[in-house]
Amino acid sequence: MIRFINNPRVLVLFAALIIVTGLAAIKSLPRTEDPRLVSRFALVLTSLPGASAERIETLISKPLENKLRTIPEVERVEATSSVGLSLISIKLRDEVLEAESEQIWAVVRNDLEEVAPDLPRDASQPLLDLDRGSAYTLILGLHPKSQTLIDLTVLGRYADELNSLLRGVYGTEHVAIFGLPKEEIIVEVNHDKLSSLGLSIHDVSQRITAADAKVSAGVIVNQYHRFALEVKGGFDNVERIRRIPLVGEERGVVSVGDIA
Secondary structure, three states: OHHHHHOHHHHHHHHHHHHHHHHHHHHHHHHHHOOOOOOOEEEEEEEOOOOOHHHHHHHHHHHHHHHHOOOOOEEEEEEEEEOOEEEEEEEEOOOOOHHHHHHHHHHHHHHHHHHHHHOOOOOOOOEEEOOOOOOOOOOOOOOOOOOOOOOHHHHHHHHHHHHHHHHOOOOOOOOOOOOOOOOOOOOOOOHHHHHHOOOOHHHHHHHHHHHOOOOOOEEEEOOOOEEEEOOOOOOOOHHHHHOOEEEEEOOEEEEHHHHO
């Protein structure tokens, strides 16, 4: 050690080696901090609204699970059946390399498409979710400052706005929102009143769908311009839905609000 310290050439060479090694390590630091992981885990989501857990297990989970187990590279398949939803988790073997994972997931997609025609007619297409291998660098929780109750729909719209702002931040690769409430308006129909009009639930659904103007109603064209024609009257509040006409009678018009 004393000879090493007293030999300036060796000491300078050793210091230079440390500096060069440190500079080379700097280039790999971002990759080490936020690594690209091999996608070995995935979820398959399939919904059948209104079905019991037993029906989901028999009609959806079992056929998909049996098909996925035939893939040699798949190590584990676990199915969870609940009311209206089938959730299947998939894990690939540890020997699967990153270059092979995409090909294997393509095989999984093909197998799911093969089984899909045998599922119940009202079941959704099996959805393969591969977004399970990313490293999260920041997780934020959005909540109101006040202790009073706040509309979750309003809070969800703030989350959407924050989502758009974060996507514009330099260096941001991916932004995802979890727990966002879904907006919906439920129309509860009085079946006695509906039957007296000679209508069905399907008829009411069709009239509500047709009353929501979201697409172009036509086109106005001349030799210079082309304009899309849009009918005003899209759904902007609950009262607009109540006023949708269902049938016309001698005494007046019966709207959705009269029977629901």
